[in-house]
Amino acid sequence: xxxxxxxxxxxxxxxxxxxxxxxxxxxxxxxxxxxxxxxxxxxxxxxxxxxxxxxxxxxxxxxxxxxxxxxxxxxxxxxxxxxxxxxxxxxxxxxxxxxxxxxxxxxxxxxxxxxxxxxxxxxxxxxxxxxxxxxxxxxxxxxxxxxxxxxxxxxxxxxxxxxxxxxxxxxxxxxxxxxxxxxxxxxxxxxxxxxxxxxxxxxxxxxxxxxxxxxxxxxxxxxxxxxxxxxxxxxxxxxxxxxxxxxxxxxxxxxxxxxxxxxxxxxxxxxxxxxxxxxx
Amino acid sequence: xxxxxxxxxxxxxxxxxxxxxxxxxxxxxxxxxxxxxxxxxxxxxxxxxxxxxxxxxxxxxxxxxxxxxxxxxxxxxxxxxxxxxxxxxxxxxxxxxxxxxxxxxxxxxxxxxxxxxxxxxxxxxxxxxxxxxxxxxxxxxxxxxxxxxxxxxxxxxxxxxxxxxxxxxxxxxxxxxxxxxxxxxxxxxxxxxxxxxxxxxxxxxxxxxxxxxxxxxxxxxxxxxxxxxxxxxxxxxxxxxxxxxxxxxxxxxxxxxxxxxxxxxxxxxxxxxxxxxxxxxxxxxxxxxxxxxxxxxxxxxxxxxxxxxxxxxxxxxxxxxxxxxxxxxxxxxxxxxxxxxxxxxx
Amino acid sequence: xxxxxxxxxxxxxxxxxxxxxxxxxxxxxxxxxxxxxxxxxxxxxxxxxxxxxxxxxxxxxxxxxxxxxxxxxxxxxxxxxxxxxxxxxxxxxxxxxxxxxxxxxxxxxxxxxxxxxxxxxxxxxxxxxxxxxxxxxxxxxxxxxxxxxxxxxxxxxxxxxxxxxxxxxxxxxxxxxxxxxxxxxxxxxxxxxxxxxxxxxxxxxxxxxxxxxxxxxxxxxxxxxxxxxxxxxxxxxxxxxxxxxxxxxxxxxxxxxxxxxxxxxxxxxxxxxxxxxxxxxxx
Numbered sequence: 001x002x003x004x005x006x007x008x009x010x011x012x013x014x015x016x017x018x019x020x021x022x023x024x025x026x027x028x029x030x031x032x033x034x035x036x037x038x039x040x041x042x043x044x045x046x047x048x049x050x051x052x053x054x055x056x057x058x059x060x061x062x063x064x065x066x067x068x069x070x071x072x073x074x075x076x077x078x079x080x081x082x083x084x085x086x087x088x089x090x091x092x093x094x095x096x097x098x099x100x101x102x103x104x105x106x107x108x109x110x111x112x113x114x115x116x117x118x119x120x121x122x123x124x125x126x127x128x129x130x131x132x133x134x135x136x137x138x139x140x141x142x143x144x145x146x147x148x149x150x151x152x153x154x155x156x157x158x159x160x161x162x163x164x165x166x167x168x169x170x171x172x173x174x175x176x177x178x179x180x181x182x183x184x185x186x187x188x189x190x191x192x193x194x195x196x197x198x199x200x201x202x203x204x205x206x207x208x209x210x211x212x213x214x215x216x217x218x219x220x221x222x223x224x225x226x227x228x229x230x231x232x233x234x235x236x237x238x239x240x241x242x243x244x245x246x247x248x249x250x251x252x253x254x255x256x257x258x259x260x261x262x263x264x265x266x267x268x269x270x271x272x273x274x275x276x277x278x279x280x
Numbered sequence: 281x282x283x284x285x286x287x288x289x290x291x292x293x294x295x296x297x298x299x300x301x302x303x304x305x306x307x308x309x310x311x312x313x314x315x316x317x318x319x320x321x322x323x324x325x326x327x328x329x330x331x332x333x334x335x336x337x338x339x340x341x342x343x344x345x346x347x348x349x350x351x352x353x354x355x356x357x358x359x360x361x362x363x364x365x366x367x368x369x370x371x372x373x374x375x376x377x378x379x380x381x382x383x384x385x386x387x388x389x390x391x392x393x394x395x396x397x398x399x400x401x402x403x404x405x406x407x408x409x410x411x412x413x414x415x416x417x418x419x420x421x422x423x424x425x426x427x428x429x430x431x432x433x434x435x436x437x438x439x440x441x442x443x444x445x446x447x448x449x450x451x452x453x454x455x456x457x458x459x460x461x462x463x464x465x466x467x468x469x470x471x472x473x474x475x476x477x478x479x480x481x482x483x484x485x486x487x488x489x490x491x492x493x494x495x496x497x498x499x500x501x502x503x504x505x506x507x508x509x510x511x512x513x514x515x516x517x518x519x520x521x522x523x524x525x526x527x528x529x530x531x532x533x534x535x536x537x538x539x540x541x542x543x544x545x546x547x548x549x550x551x552x553x554x555x556x557x558x559x560x561x562x563x564x565x566x567x568x569x570x571x572x573x574x575x576x577x578x579x580x581x582x583x584x585x586x587x588x589x590x591x592x593x594x595x596x597x598x599x600x601x602x603x604x605x606x607x608x609x610x611x612x613x614x615x616x617x618x619x620x621x622x623x624x625x626x
Numbered sequence: 627x628x629x630x631x632x633x634x635x636x637x638x639x640x641x642x643x644x645x646x647x648x649x650x651x652x653x654x655x656x657x658x659x660x661x662x663x664x665x666x667x668x669x670x671x672x673x674x675x676x677x678x679x680x681x682x683x684x685x686x687x688x689x690x691x692x693x694x695x696x697x698x699x700x701x702x703x704x705x706x707x708x709x710x711x712x713x714x715x716x717x718x719x720x721x722x723x724x725x726x727x728x729x730x731x732x733x734x735x736x737x738x739x740x741x742x743x744x745x746x747x748x749x750x751x752x753x754x755x756x757x758x759x760x761x762x763x764x765x766x767x768x769x770x771x772x773x774x775x776x777x778x779x780x781x782x783x784x785x786x787x788x789x790x791x792x793x794x795x796x797x798x799x800x801x802x803x804x805x806x807x808x809x810x811x812x813x814x815x816x817x818x819x820x821x822x823x824x825x826x827x828x829x830x831x832x833x834x835x836x837x838x839x840x841x842x843x844x845x846x847x848x849x850x851x852x853x854x855x856x857x858x859x860x861x862x863x864x865x866x867x868x869x870x871x872x873x874x875x876x877x878x879x880x881x882x883x884x885x886x887x888x889x890x891x892x893x894x895x896x897x898x899x900x901x902x903x904x905x906x907x908x909x
Contacts, residue, residue, distance in 0.1 A: 233740070378822070
C-alpha cells in the first residue's frame with residue numbers, strides 16, 4: 001500500500017468514527033423536532049423518525065397551555081437588555097482596569113478575580129432576601145441585575161480588560177494628542193478597535209441570559225413573567241407528569257432559532273467561547 | 281555513496297501547482313543550495329525529499345534507492361528547520377537524543393553520540409539547559425547537533441540562518457561550511473539569500489515558480505547565467521539589463537546584434553569615464569557612498585537607469601554627465617525570451 | 627478620580643449583588659431562621675456541625691458530587707482531547723464536525739435535559755426501544771439511582787464537551803507544526819509524537835481545563851433539576867441542588883447558607899490551584 005492509500009484509509013476510519021460519535025450530539029435535536037409534531041399516542045408507539053401524522057396542533061396548544069408568546073418575549077427582551085448593559089458596564093470597567101492607574105485598582109482586581117469562579121448558588125440565598133426587601137420578587141429585575149453584576153459580568157469585564165491591554169497604546173495616545181478626553185478615547189478609539197471582544201461578550205452574555213434558569217426558578221411565580229427555560233420545564237399535566245408532545249414542541253420553538261443563528265455564525269460563536277476560555 | 285536523484289518531480293496542493301517538473305542530480309558529498317524568490321517552491325522541494333510532503337508525480341532516489349513510498353524516518357535524512365523546532369520541554373541533551381531514543385538505541389550508546397556531537401559543536405556546557413535558556417546561535421547549533429547524532433546520509437537545511445542577526449549569520453555560515461568539510465556528507469540547503477548560496481554551494485539550483493531555471497557552480501551562474509532571471513538574481517547589486525542597441529555604445533563588438541534583444545552588464549563591470557570617452561552617456565542621479573565603493577545611479581539618455589560601481593576616490597557629483605563603457609567579455613546577451621544567446625559572427 | 631467614573635457602575639453593582647451577599651452568607655450560615663417570625667437567631671457553627679457531623683444527607687450529597695465529578699471530568703477531558711486531536715487539522719468535514727460537537731454548548735441545559743429525559747424513559751423511551759431491537763432490555767434509566775447518575779453524567783458530558791474541545795483545539799494549533807515534522811523525521815510514531823511531544827506541551831492547558839471542568843461539575847443545577855430532580859432516592863442529589871432544596875424548598879436558610887459556604891470554600895481552593903498553575907504556566 002502506498003503512503004497515499006494508507007493516509008486515505010486512515011482518514012476514512014477517523015471520519016467514520018467521528019460520524020458515530022456525532023450521533024448523540026445531533027440526534028437529540030432531530031428527535032426533538034420529530035416528536036414535537038407527534039400525537040401522544042404516536043410518541044409512545046413504535047419509534048418513527050418522520051411522524052405518521054403531522055400534528056401541527058401541538059404548536060398551537062403550546063401557546064394556549066401557557067402564555068408562551070409572552071414568555072418568549074420575556075426571554076428575548078431580558079437577554080437583549082442584559083447584553084447591552086453588560087457591554088457598557090464591562091467595557092467601561094475593563095478599560096479603566098487596563099489603562100488607568102487609580103487607588104484601589106489592585107484591590108478591585110483581587111475581588112474580581114475571586115468572584116470569577118464563585119457559583120451563583122453561593123450568593124443566591126442572601127440575594128433572594130435582598131431582592132425581596134427591594135420588593136422585586138416576581139419581576140424581571142433580579143434576572144437583569146444579578147447576571148450583569150455577578151460572575152457573568154465579571155467575566156465580561158476581564159475579557160474586555162485583556163483585550164484592551166493587547167491594543168496598541170499609541171493609537172490612544174494619538175487620540176489624546178488630538179484633544180480627546182478619557183471618555184472620548186474610550187468611545188472613539190478603544191471601543192471601535194475592540195469589536196471582536198465586544199462581539200464575544202455579547203454572544204456569551206446573550207446565550208447565558210437566554211439559558212438562565214436558577215434565578216427565574218427562584219424569583220418568578222406568575223406565568224406571564226416566566227422566561228423560556230422555566231416555561232419549558234412547566235409543560236406538565238395535573239399529576240406533574242410531562243406533556244411530552246407539547247413540551248417538545250415548545251422546546252423546538254425555543255431551541256431551533258438559536259440553532260439556526262448558531263449554524264450561520266458558528267465560526268464567530270465558537271471563537272467567542274474560545275476567547276473567553278474560562279466558562280462551564 | 282549517497283547521491284540524490286529527482287526525476288520529473290511534481291507537487292500539487294489541491295489545484296495549486298507548486299513544483300512543476302523538476303529533474304536534478306545531486307552527487308555524493310556535494311553541497312547543493314536551492315535558491316530562489318519566496319514562493320518559488322524551494323522549501324517544498326526540500327520537504328518532498330525529506331518525505332514530510334508526498335510527491336504528486338515523479339521519482340525520488342536517495343543512494344540509488346527509490347524512496348517515493350518510504351517513510352521520512354527511513355530515508356536516512358536529517359533536517360534543520362528554519363524555526364529550529366527544538367522541543368521546549370526537553371533539555372538540549374534530550375532534544376539531541378530524541379531521535380535515538382525513539383529508535384530504541386541503548387542509553388549508553390545514545391549518551392556517547394550526543395556527547396560526540398556536543399563536542400563538535402561546542403555545546404558541552406549547555407547540555408542540561410532548556411531551549412528557552414539559549415541564545416539564537418546556540419539554538420541553531422543544537423538544531424544542527426540533533427541532525428548530526430543520527431549520522432544521516434543526507435542533511436537538509438531549510439533556511440537555517442534566517443532567524444539570526446546579520447553578524448551571527450555570517451559566523452554560522454562559516455561553521456556550516458566547516459561542518460560540511462569535516463563530515464563530507466551530502467547536504468541540501470535552502471535559502472533565499474544569494475550570498476549564502478554563493479559562499480556555501482558546490483552547486484546552486486535556481487528555482488522560480490516551481491521550475492529549475494539553472495543548475496551550476498556559483499562561478500558558472502555568475503559568469504554564464506542562462507537567462508535574465510538568473511542573471512539578475514545572482515550578484516549584488518543586480519545586473520543592468522538594457523536594450524541590445526546599447527551594447528555597441530559600451531564596447532567594440534565584432535558581430536551583429538541579432539538575435540540579441542537585450543544586453544546585460546553587471547554594475548561592477550561598468551567603467552566610469554569622462555563623458556567624451558564612452559559613447560554611452562548618462563547623468564548621475566544618486567551617489568551612494570558605502571565606504572569601499574560608491575554605487576552610482578545613472579540615468580541614460582533613453583530613459584533607462586543603470587547602476588555602476590565606482591571605486592576611485594574623487595566622486596562624480598550628482599547631476600554630472602559621465603560616460604560608461606565595459607569590456608566586451610563582460611556583456612551578456614539575451615534573446616526575446618530572456619534566454620542567454622551568443623552573437624552570430626559575421 | 628476619573629477612573630472611578632469608569633469603574634463605579636461595575637463596582638457598585640458588584641458590591642451590592644456579589645460582595646455584600648457573600649458577606650451575608652457567612653453570617654446567615656451561623657444563624658437559625660424562624661419561618662413564622664422571619665427572625666434569625668445566632669447559633670455559631672451549629673449548622674456546620676449539623677452538616678459535617680450529624681446529617682447523613684450531607685455526606686451522601688458529598689459522595690454524589692464526588693462521583694459526579696469523578697465520572698464527568700475524566701470522561702469529558704478524554705473525549706474533548708480525542709475530538710480536538712481529530713479536528714485540529716483542516717480536512718474535509720472538519721467544520722461540520724466542530725459545529726456538531728459544539729452545538730449542545732449553545733443549547734439551554736433545560737432543553738437538552740428535556741430531550742434526553744424523553745429519550746431515556748423506561749418504557750417507550752427511544753434508547754430502550756433501540757436496545758430492544760438488539761435484544762437488550764434497557765433499565766428504567768432515570769428511576770434507578772446508579773443508572774440515573776450515569777445518565778446524568780453522560781448527557782452532561784455530551785452537552786459540555788464541545789467547550790473543552792475548543793480549548794484543546796486552540797492549544798493544539800498553538801503548537802508549531804515543525805515539532806511534529808522534526809519528530810517524524812527522527813522516526814517517532816504517531817503515538818510517540820503524542821506521548822513525548824504533544825501531551826507534555828499540552829500539560830498547562832490540561833491542568834487548567836481540569837480545574838475549570840471540576841468547578842463546573844460542582845455548579846451543575848439546571849441539568850439535574852430537569853432530568854431527575856435530584857432523585858431517584860436522592861441518587862443524583864449533588865451539592866448545588868442540595869443548596870437549592872434546603873434553601874428554597876425547605877427554607878432551612880441557615881443550613882443552606884452553611885452549605886453555600888462549604889461550596890464556596892471548595893471552589894476557592896480549586897481556583898487558587900488554578901491561579902497557581904497559570905502562574906507556573908506563564909513562567
